[in-house]
Amino acid sequence: ELVLMQSPGTLSVSPGEAATLSCRASQNIGIDLAWYQQKPGRPPRLLIYGSFTRATGVPDRFSGSGSGTDFSLTISSLQTEDSAVYFCQNYAHWSHRFGQGTKLEIK
Amino acid sequence: QVQLVQSGGGVVQPGGSLTLSCAASGFTLSRYYMHWVRQAPGKGLEWATFISLEGTNTLYADSVKGRFTVSRDTSTNTLYLQMNSLRPDDTAVYFCAKEVGLGTGAFDSWGQGTLVTVSS
Numbered sequence: 263e264l265v266l267m268q269s270p271g272t273l274s275v276s277p278g279e280a281a282t283l284s285c286r287a288s289q290n291i292g293i294d295l296a297w298y299q300q301k302p303g304r305p306p307r308l309l310i311y312g313s314f315t316r317a318t319g320v321p322d323r324f325s326g327s328g329s330g331t332d333f334s335l336t337i338s339s340l341q342t343e344d345s346a347v348y349f350c351q352n353y354a355h356w357s358h359r360f361g362q363g364t365k366l367e368i369k
Numbered sequence: 370q371v372q373l374v375q376s377g378g379g380v381v382q383p384g385g386s387l388t389l390s391c392a393a394s395g396f397t398l399s400r401y402y403m404h405w406v407r408q409a410p411g412k413g414l415e416w417a418t419f420i421s422l423e424g425t426n427t428l429y430a431d432s433v434k435g436r437f438t439v440s441r442d443t444s445t446n447t448l449y450l451q452m453n454s455l456r457p458d459d460t461a462v463y464f465c466a467k468e469v470g471l472g473t474g475a476f477d478s479w480g481q482g483t484l485v486t487v488s489s
Contacts, residue, residue, distance in 0.1 A: 306464075351476075
């Protein structure tokens with residue numbers, strides 16, 4: 263059974279700096295990985311799919327990379343509105359599994 | 370624009386049933402794979418079920434298999450989730466979600482979410 267492990271659990275970064283979030287898969291998933299941002303009381307928002315393709319309307323401050331088992335989401339020039347929980351998701355073989363999430367705090 | 374508007378949540382006793390609705394606008398349901406995803410209070414996201422373009426193929430997470438049924442009504446452009454034999458661990462916010470495109474697997478549009486509470 264595929265497992266997605268996200269790290270760190272919580273990340274605290276100052277505005278203007280960059281943040282890198284990690285997602286590691288327990289088996290090779292190619293580039294079948296998406297990233298979502300979720301704010302309290304709101305549905306998730308798709309940021310990245312296919313490991314690095316930015317979803318419509320997503321600022322280019324958000325970038326994804328990786329393949330196989332190791333993936334990253336990098337947010338440059340952090341803004342206060344980026345404070346949220348970020349989830350990775352794999353959709354290979356219809357598994358649609360999510361990571362446990364990384365909470366990003368803007369200092 | 371694409372919009373998914375959910376209804377039908379509430380409080381139900383263990384063993385009870387509930388049906389959730391997800392009305393789509395701005396696109397045709399039958400042209401996209403659709404899913405239900407749930408999120409227990411304070412927890413992460415859990416994929417629950419998928420329905421194909423024609424509505425003939427469905428998939429379910431092991432945690433809901435045999436108890437939940439996903440369906441769609443093309444005449445009203447509405448997605449449904451029939452939930453039976455509900456258990457306290459089914460308590461969650463349920464989201465309907467649309468795939469970006471056929472087989473991409475990522476969800477680019479989500480309903481607002483509806484809370485289902487299973488409690489006596």
